Amino acid sequence: MIKIAIKKELFGVSQKMELDVNLDIKSGIFLALAGQSGSGKTTLLRCLAGLEKSSGEIVVDDEIWQNDRLFLAPQKRCIGFVFQDYALFENLSVEQNLLFVQKDRALCDKLLKMLDLSNLKARYPAKLSGGQKQRVALGRAMMRRPKLLLLDEPLSALDPTLRTKLQDEILKVHSEFGTTTILVSHNPSEIYKMANLMIELENGKIVKNGDPKHILLKTQGSQKFxxxxxxxxxxxxxxxxxxxxxxxxxxxxxxxxxxxxxxxxxxxxxxxxxxxxxxxxx
Known part of the structure; x- marks a missing residue:
């Protein structure tokens, strides 16, 4: 079980607001975070990762990551974080990017195979396509066998065909490792396909929480779609x-x-x- 009960003042699109999230989620779930730009989605991810400080409590599988007396540094939290801009080490090969996180060659080889990167393991990021870079970033994030995999719009810059392929890759990794995955996305079809829980933020507050199918398929009156x-x-x-x-x-x-x-x-x-x-x- 993951317990999140945090508050943080931040600046929204046009005014100050408070990120105020109180949420309990089951471990191993795939959660999608939706909402307008500036609603607090990325800030919530960064607070979970320990990249930003907030008040309140974060407990992951009975391990306290944050409370009023303790604040674990990012490197002490068992997380994987995949950014939109890949954030790869340009001077390291694909294989070296993964092994930089942890010298576990068996796990590295497993992830390279799962993500169809084995033939590219000696290549450097400058010689990779956008989709290949994103798969490397995903593989590197999983090298810690994280309890939390945080995905901040990792597929938004990709074309629709490649985006669909990467969605499948992420779901495969999520299922194989049994990690809890939290995805920030503005794409309803992506959320519908990947997530089994959806939360929508508005001005830092949770306004919708539930099954993506029920939320995304909700219509008014006799409307069909x-x-x-x-x-x-x-x-x-x-x-x-x-x-x-x-x-x-x-x-x-x-x-x-x-x-x-x-x-x-x-x-x-x-x-x-x-x-x-x-x-x-x-």
Missing amino acids: VFSGTLLSLEKLDSIYIATVSIGQQITQIALDEQDGLKVGDKVNVSTKAFNLNLSKG
Whole structure:
């Protein structure tokens, strides 16, 4: 069991706010953290890792990492941290990057094989693709057999095909090692596929907590689906308006009877009702 009960003052997008998280989660779970930029997701990860100080308590499998008398340094916490920018040692080969963490060649070889890196073990980061670098970063994080694997949007810079492949790699490692994994992601399909628990933060507070399927599939009234997107343009054509909306990696157009106060740049929801597409502010 992992107990998190911490508070920390921080600056949000437009004002000061307090990160205030009180949460108990089962060990071995895959947790996804969602929420707008500036809601406190990355700060929460950094507090768990000991990279930032907060008040309160963190207990992992009965081991106290933090309370009002104790604060374990990051190197004394059994964590693996994968950043968006890889943070590899450029002067070390793939194999050396993993062995730098721990001189366990058997574990290194196992991870290289699991992550399809065995043929690249002598290569240096400058000669790797983005997806290969991310697999090295994941392998290096797992060299400590961490109790907590913290993933801060590690796949956001990758193309959709490679992103899907890396999702599979992360799930394979998570299952093999039985670690507790916490992933920060803005991608609903990624959260739906990977996580068995989802938490959404808003202004530093938990506003949603539960099964990703129930949270992400929740609709209103008789709507059959709801997708979030961004309004790219709104043009009048005869007696109707044509709204162009970006949803994930795709762009679609919707015919509207009225402008309804919409303006370019608005976050919007696209939904169906009685087989018609509806568009409303998000």
